[in-house]
Amino acid sequence: MTKPKLDFPIKCFNIDHYTLIVPNAKVVSDFHQNVLGYKLINTILVNAGSASEGKHDMLNYVLGWPNNEKGVMVVTEGLTKESIFHKFYEKFGQGIHHVAFEVDDIEDIFELFVSKGIEITSDKILRDPLSGLRQFFISNKYIGVFIELIERKSETEDKTSEKQGFFTHDNMSGLANTMKSYLDDPNLKHDDDIKSLDKTNYFEVLESIEVDRIDNIQINVAEVQSAKNFLNSVLGFSIEGEKIINPNEKDKFLSLSEIQEYQNGVIPVELTLKTVNFEKSKNILESLNLDFEFEGDAIRLEKEYAGYPLTLLHD
Secondary structure, eight states: OOOOOOOSSOOOOSSEEEEOOOOOHHHHHHHHIIIIEEEEEEEEEOOSSSSSOOHHHHHHHEEEEETTOOEEEEEEEEEEEEEEEHHHHHOOOOOEEEEEEOSOOOOHHHHHHHHTOOOBBBSSSSOOTTTTTTTEEEOOTSSSSEEEEEOOSSSSTOOOOGTTTTTOHHHHHHHHHHGGGSSSSOOOOOOOOOOOOOOOOSSSSSSSSOOEEEEEEEEEOHHHHHHHHHHHHOOEEEEEEEEEEEEEEEEEEEEEEEEESOOOOSEHHHHHESSSSHHHHHHHHHHHHHOOOOEEEEEOOOOHSSSSSSEEEEE
């Protein structure tokens, strides 16, 4: 039977992960674990090209979302001045670098994007032959942040790649190297001046804030209508007023906020978490002497803690 030809919009499933680039991965990771109840899945050290063989220039904390068996956050820090993600941080600042959505038939989707002239960051799908993990990035020019499409269907019997937060060193290094063209100088110099790993435990509390789920992701873009059109016509999201909803993940939504032009210090992505107990959330933040503001029934923290502006919402 002939397979029907794929066309836009494609079908995106759940958010697989989102990744931050920060200058202090241990601090940001501890905030999510100790204050927000994220769980540490893995710590991965990678050499993405600037360090000598056997050394590393990239640190990744892989954290599972609270109350979620699949969703993952990756906190990334470049450990040398010549590393890709340190250079990326210096040019663009800290914050959420990309959001990844699970898809099926990624080979056909990749060919479709190429044939339609959609800008992607690599000339091929990045893959791990052992696990079957496959992925590629869509340029950030469309919605203000990179979108990753990822397929986790394992080609092995044990379905290794479908485990929560499974990534390989080669996979992370390969993805990092697709970012070179976005740097002022894509040629990495050798650098073995590697930042020591931080062993301090930050934000020690007796119990964490009770997070129910991610409520929404706000993306700050220069052209809101253009971004909406891309999300709708290419990725298959529905537009419901100010909410942009993935039909296959209706418990959360995207929203877009317009910025007049690129501004240094403007974080492209903000996150809102739905919490269970407003008073408890407030008391925990106060016990840590953290700076926050009230916005109605919500609490807002700036980027210094989570690595991005964060709102805690309680009904």
